[in-house]
Amino acid sequence: MRRVILTSSSGIGLIHANRADMVIPLIFRFVSGPLPSSEHLARYFGGRSSRELEPEVLWCELVGRSFLTGLAHKNVPFVLVCEDFAVDLIELWFDPEPNSQLQLIWIIDYLRSVPFLAERLKLRSVDFDLRRTDPAELRHRTVQEFDVTERDFEIAGMAWEAYRAPTPELCFGLLSRPLGNLSSLKPALLQLLAKLPSPVTGLGATERRLLELIARGHNRTSELFQPTVLGTGVFDQWELGALLEGLAFGPSPAVAGLDDKLATLDPNDARGHHAAYRRSRLSLTEFGKAVLEGHQDFWRHNPIKRWWGGTLLTNERLWRWDPRSRSLVAPYSAASA
Numbered sequence: 001m002r003r004v005i006l007t008s009s010s011g012i013g014l015i016h017a018n019r020a021d022m023v024i025p026l027i028f029r030f031v032s033g034p035l036p037s038s039e040h041l042a043r044y045f046g047g048r049s050s051r052e053l054e055p056e057v058l059w060c061e062l063v064g065r066s067f068l069t070g071l072a073h074k075n076v077p078f079v080l081v082c083e084d085f086a087v088d089l090i091e092l093w094f095d096p097e098p099n100s101q102l103q104l105i106w107i108i109d110y111l112r113s114v115p116f117l118a119e120r121l122k123l124r125s126v127d128f129d130l131r132r133t134d135p136a137e138l139r140h141r142t143v144q145e146f147d148v149t150e151r152d153f154e155i156a157g158m159a160w161e162a163y164r165a166p167t168p169e170l171c172f173g174l175l176s177r178p179l180g181n182l183s184s185l186k187p188a189l190l191q192l193l194a195k196l197p198s199p200v201t202g203l204g205a206t207e208r209r210l211l212e213l214i215a216r217g218h219n220r221t222s223e224l225f226q227p228t229v230l231g232t233g234v235f236d237q238w239e240l241g242a243l244l245e246g247l248a249f250g251p252s253p254a255v256a257g258l259d260d261k262l263a264t265l266d267p268n269d270a271r272g273h274h275a276a277y278r279r280s281r282l283s284l285t286e287f288g289k290a291v292l293e294g295h296q297d298f299w300r301h302n303p304i305k306r307w308w309g310g311t312l313l314t315n316e317r318l319w320r321w322d323p324r325s326r327s328l329v330a331p332y333s334a335a336s337a
Helices: 009-016 038-044 078-084 098-111 135-140 150-164 169-174 185-193 205-215 237-248 270-279 286-292 331-335
Strands: 003-008 022-026 089-093 121-124 145-147 305-308 311-314 320-322 327-329
Touching (some): 009 022, 038 098, 098 185, 150 169, 150 185
Parallel strands (some): 003 089
């Protein structure tokens, strides 16, 4: 049987686990920034002609020599590779981490439109952290497998549409609906909704955690950005850096000591960012302490322009999340809070 695995970047270890003839990681980050267009996502599984100069990364460029194709998959659309090499099974390995769950609903929704591939899909129920699992363990680990049913296609399409919507309301509505075999999706949505600003402090769950840690004396970004310290796996270190910069560089900063050069560095200058983070020694401002204690609302004193899925959060349209009641607060309600 010829087998292909689709997974997130968390599942890179599957490449060395010898569970498939080809392992294809999906690289998109859906938890921050504007979402890629549908056309951009569709091109990911296309092929590149020799005349194309677009800088976009394609699926085939992330797959080295494989047991199935050697190098014959290079610059060839994914559908054609599956047809030409008679792929029998496409397994979906996506762990509970929110970005991985968003990738899962996107890929199920995308493959639904390609019947040849849709009928070969199997969903692996990965209820553990793929990134932290050794490939030797993955090679032999028993992971429950499900057929991807028509109901699963419907749920994935509905959830992907909800996340791309211009407000978080549809995602909030999914919390009260059964989601079938996509059992990790609801906890992931809860984690994502918790990243919306609080009605009291204006802080999302990750921003609040950053301030709490700084208040406790964790003044180095090398500590703050560790998942074991932060206690969250939603954002990567560059996304955490952007959140920290938002807390430090506004008109009323909550954090002091972040290197000023970060405000002017080219976003693509990874080395410069890393060095500036290492130089920083962080502390809370008096305003930051008041925000953390619930006496000030961060976004009443600072501008915001940030994406949450398809929702653009601004001071005028600031959707919020009440963690105590687990309820969504519309912008007009937040303005009067």
